[in-house]
Amino acid sequence: MNPERLILSFAVAGICFLFRESLEADPMTHLLVQLPVLTISGYLFVIGMGGKNLRITERLANAFSLVAVFAILFWMLPRYIDATLVNPVVELAKFISIPVLVGGSLAVGWAKSNPFLRGFLKANAISMLGVLAFLYIHAPVRICNSYLLADQERLGFGFLISAIGLGIAWAIPLFSPPPNELHFQSSQ
């Protein structure tokens, strides 16, 4: 158990909760700040509890990663983004399910998942963000009833930047030499 990580996890979740109204007033900070930070909070909590050292098989790790995927898909539904803003029960469900089902599941399962599954999910995350970006930038009507059309367009560009950012972040390791090659070069 790592107390610093546990404290940090609660601090991060607490900040998200205390500043929820201002974070949720803008769809950019709601979807691209609050939800990822809640995920990080759950991730830190499980890591802090030693979840990364859990001895789970790859087949279970895959399942945990998929739990996170479905939870993300659910909270990407505009219907439930709207619902969190008008229904306290849905809001509470968000504050519990994202840290547990997304952050926690990723902490337990992601690193031990099948590399092909991870690659597949990464590629899909980028393409999903790209599709969302196109949809939110070009939709002539409001997709979320709670947000203005201009804010929706900004969110679309936010999705686009996120897709590009994730694409770059995940592509960089592919172009760096593998560790054994580095070792070979330094020993020459």
Added chain:
Amino acid sequence: MRSFIRYLLPSCAVILLGGGALWIATDGFRAFTEEGARRLYVSENQPAMPLLVLEDINGDKLKLVPENKTPGKVTLVEFIYTSCPTICKSAGSEYARLRDKFIEAGLGDRVRMISVSFDPLHDPPSKMREYAMNHGADGTIWTIARIDARDIERTKHHFGLRVIQDGMGGYEHNAAIHLIDRTGNLSGIFNTDDVNGVLNTVWNKFQ
């Protein structure tokens, strides 16, 4: 082969459960947005509308639905605020086109069309008359009316109307045409430009 199935089993279980949860959450992948869910709910449940009393362009009382619920005319309702610079204007011209289509189809005496202001504070009868004149609403088939300020929340609740401030003194809202049938139930919600869809539905109600 058995070990491969064993390997996939937990993932398949999550996919089934996750897919099922998404299926339920979206009413069978039919409603992904709040607006879609509202329209689906209305078309499947046809909820009764409250007995709201509005104020029209002449300052007279206007009932939203017939009080005794005896079958009468169908009522079409769109929500507006008269100073709206964008969507209400285009919705207004579609409404005028719809009114003309009803007259052409011989349904002029079977339909009431009301543009309802959800901003009664800034929309007195004089402003509504001005809006009516600008859009060609003469008060016979199509009129403009405002909600009583005390009924705003009730109206929003029953219609599923969502109004947010646009930061420039105006509002953005879910613009649509709401069809209240002859017994006072909300039976359909249409896009403001779906003139033919509204016309056909009303036509079928009188066949």
